[in-house]
Amino acid sequence: MIIQLDLESDIPIYRQLVNQIIEGIATGLLNPGEQLPSVRSLAADLGINLHTVNKAYTHLKQEGFLQIHRQKGALIQPHSMPQADTPFKHKLMAEVRPLAAEAICRGMNEDAFIAACRAAYSSIHHNKGGTTP
Amino acid sequence: MIIQLDLESDIPIYRQLVNQIIEGIATGLLNPGEQLPSVRSLAADLGINLHTVNKAYTHLKQEGFLQIHRQKGALIQPHSMPQADTPFKHKLMAEVRPLAAEAICRGMNEDAFIAACRAAYSSIHHNKGGTTP
DNA sequence: TATATGTTATATATGTAGCATAACAGTAGG
DNA sequence: CCTACTGTTATGCTACATATATAACATATA
Numbered sequence: 001m002i003i004q005l006d007l008e009s010d011i012p013i014y015r016q017l018v019n020q021i022i023e024g025i026a027t028g029l030l031n032p033g034e035q036l037p038s039v040r041s042l043a044a045d046l047g048i049n050l051h052t053v054n055k056a057y058t059h060l061k062q063e064g065f066l067q068i069h070r071q072k073g074a075l076i077q078p079h080s081m082p083q084a085d086t087p088f089k090h091k092l093m094a095e096v097r098p099l100a101a102e103a104i105c106r107g108m109n110e111d112a113f114i115a116a117c118r119a120a121y122s123s124i125h126h127n128k129g130g131t132t133p
Numbered sequence: 134m135i136i137q138l139d140l141e142s143d144i145p146i147y148r149q150l151v152n153q154i155i156e157g158i159a160t161g162l163l164n165p166g167e168q169l170p171s172v173r174s175l176a177a178d179l180g181i182n183l184h185t186v187n188k189a190y191t192h193l194k195q196e197g198f199l200q201i202h203r204q205k206g207a208l209i210q211p212h213s214m215p216q217a218d219t220p221f222k223h224k225l226m227a228e229v230r231p232l233a234a235e236a237i238c239r240g241m242n243e244d245a246f247i248a249a250c251r252a253a254y255s256s257i258h259h260n261k262g263g264t265t266p
Numbered sequence: 267t268a269t270a271t272g273t274t275a276t277a278t279a280t281g282t283a284g285c286a287t288a289a290c291a292g293t294a295g296g
Numbered sequence: 297c298c299t300a301c302t303g304t305t306a307t308g309c310t311a312c313a314t315a316t317a318t319a320a321c322a323t324a325t326a
Contacts, residue, residue, distance in 0.1 A: 012283060019231045026237035038302060049285045054303075065238065071293040071302045084239040089249065095232055096253040098152040099225055103254070104159035105198065106217040110254055116222065117250040120229040121236070121243055145314060171271065182316050187272075204271045204324040 001029055005046055013048060017056035022065060025076060026124050033078035036066070134162055138179055146181060150189035155198060158209060159257050166211035169199070 001024050005016055024030035037045065039053040046053070057074050060066040064082035067075045082088075096117075103113045134157050138149055157163035170178065172186040179186070190207050193199040197215035200208045215221075229250075236246045 014283080019234070022231065022238055023234040026234040039304095040302085051286090052284060055283090057303090068303065069293090070291075070304090073302060082239050084236065084241045084245070088235075088239060092232055092236065092249055093253050096229075096250055097257065098155065099228055100250070100254040101152070101156040101159040101257050102221075103217065103225065104258055105155055106215050106221060108217045110251065110258065112217070113254050114247060114251055116225055117229055117233070118243065118247055120226050121233040121246050124230065124234050125237055125243065147314080173271085184317090185315060188314090190272090201272065202324085203273090203322075204269095206271060 003042075003046060005048070014052050014055040014059070017053065018059050021056070021060060023124060025065065025081075030076050032076050032081070034076045035072075036074040036076065038073045136175075136179060138181070147185050147188040147192070150186065151192050154189070154193060156257060158198065158214075163209050165209050165214070167209045168205075169207040169209065171206045 001021075003017065003020050005013060007013070009016065011019075021030065021036075030036075036042070036057075039050050039057060043050040043053045057066060057068065061068050061074075065077055067077055069075070100113060103116075108116075134154075136150065136153050138146060140146070142149065144152075154163065154169075163169075169175070169190075172183050172190060176183040176186045190199060190201065194201050194207075198210055200210055202208070233246060236249075241249075
């Protein structure tokens with residue numbers, strides 16, 4: 001799993017990490033039960049601080065995407081990934097709404113907007129082969 | 134135009150303002166050429182600082198949604214709203230991708246995800262009557 | 267001229283991001 | 297038991313963003 005950070009971005013480093021790990025799970029590049037590097041080694045690889053990686057891991061653990069063992073380090077959640085429950089759907093709507101509003105102002109019709117959303121979904125999902133046992 | 138701020142939110146006040154004004158334009162609640170309150174009066178109404186409103190107005194002006202005149206105050210852009218150009222489409226994709234990734238992890242299939250995006254779009258657009266000449 | 271507007275400047279308080287360093291706690295393996 | 301590696305917690309620091317408070321400036325209108 002290769003992680004690309006943009007230190008110039010306005011998106012915090014720990015959030016870039018969170019996003020890319022979630023994306024890795026979504027694409028199947030990271031599989032349930034798979035081991036992640038320790039906070040120290042990943043931090044060293046990326047040239048950032050241990051606490052920044054730890055912050056990302058802690059977020060992912062609290063959302064249920066990771067399990068963390070003292071000695072073993074971090075694992076991708078092996079059983080029962082988080083579900084698309086009501087709070088998540090609310091969060092999803094709350095984040096999509098402002099984007100939709102701006103798209104409408106800029107004259108995108110519904111089909112064009114939906115096409116963009118579908119493209120974003122497909123660009124992640126098309127990699128996910130059915131190789132899980 | 135009624136503006137509702139959530140001072141407990143993790144979304145900055147000036148960004149809540151930006152979002153709600155864009156949403157107002159999208160719904161047709163705010164029409165091109167329409168006058169907005171002065172930074173001082175809106176700040177007083179909302180119980181926030183003048184600079185916070187000014188920051189929101191300045192953002193909207195730089196993106197092309199507002200015109201600002203010295204004495205007259207702020208106007209909704211009367212001619213030629215910003216277009217859905219390439220930079221905007223890139224920004225749109227960049228913001229939708231992480232949402233799509235998390236949705237995939239949580240087991241939402243493409244139809245369910247697209248349905249959510251469509252719902253967000255429709256909830257804003259259904260108010261906008263076809264009154265534009 | 268008086269007034270209301272946006273604009274700019276300065277200062278302050280608060281919170282977040284990120285880094286540096288250090289120490290603590292648990293677990294595996296020699 | 298001891299060592300080494302893990303996550304965890306704590307403290308201190310810099311930098312930046314948010315938001316406020318005051319004040320002054322520039323401009324256009326009545």
